[in-house]
Amino acid sequence: DQQVKQNSPSLSVQEGRISILNCDYTNSMFDYFLWYKKYPAEGPTFLISISSIKDKNEDGRFTVFLNKSAKHLSLHIVPSQPGDSAVYFCAAMNQGAQKLVFGQGTRLTINP
């Protein structure tokens, strides 16, 4: 049972435009959400997070939006840069359970 789903395995965006990565979850007990970025041959690195008490969190070019009623979150990258090309994982947790559940990942390619 995939509790966190990233339905787009890949996404291609032109440099300078907006990249939007989507993630859906099924467990209503999740109260903290994170995005990780992974380059080949490296472990994932933490990018940005959002608590369920918020609907938006911004950090530079990265903004995460949370729609609790739709059980959906998205990561916006504006403007997209070639160095953003990587696999992006969304993850969710119930802070009481102390366990991260990851999505399958979306491979983002930024074209010059």
Add this chain to the structure above:
Amino acid sequence: KAGVTQTPRYLIKTRGQQVTLSCSPISGHRSVSWYQQTPGQGLQFLFEYFSETQRNKGNFPGRFSGRQFSNSRSEMNVSTLELGDSALYLCASSLGLAPTTYEQYFGPGTRLTVT
């Protein structure tokens, strides 16, 4: 400060064998989590150790086990390897448990291939 290190980086084993993977967390970090990454399933949580005790476990068979030593280093063992165990095994360390758990720092992973 040195990052999370995992050894070995690459491993080839035969079906039925057993394997032990090692993870050294960032100095001062007491929590170590293990994940399995496969192309179709993404990252799946295996288990988490904190102060030498298993705090949490994912939905994996008993062939997958782990332990943590007093210096916070952790090992993961897989017995009776199956072809489906071929994956990237990632270790992540954090200072403590949730709510700080999200600040996980990942190692580069061990690529296990079972033939």
